[in-house]
Amino acid sequence: MVSEEQVRQWADEAETGYDVEEMKRRGRGRPGRGAEPMQVVAVRLTAEEVAAVDAIAAREHISRSEAIRRALAGFAA
Numbered sequence: 001m002v003s004e005e006q007v008r009q010w011a012d013e014a015e016t017g018y019d020v021e022e023m024k025r026r027g028r029g030r031p032g033r034g035a036e037p038m039q040v041v042a043v044r045l046t047a048e049e050v051a052a053v054d055a056i057a058a059r060e061h062i063s064r065s066e067a068i069r070r071a072l073a074g075f076a077a
Contacts, residue, residue: 043068 045053050064057067 053064053067053071057064060067062070
């Protein structure tokens with residue numbers, strides 16, 4: 001839920017105006033991981049497999065996706 005205070009802050013920010021140049025510098029979407037575009041690949045995992053990946057990701061302080069990428073890199077090496 002969004003608080004009334006957060007809505008008020010957003011409204012104040014909108015009324016003040018936005019720095020268009022700053023917004024353009026931020027870019028769009030997630031930052032790239034390399035020079036080439038990435039591809040999304042859907043993979044079906046059991047609940048146990050997801051839990052195992054999540055446990056590794058939490059232990060390593062990385063995202064689930066990064067844990068899977070590292071596992072695949074190790075497998076492909």
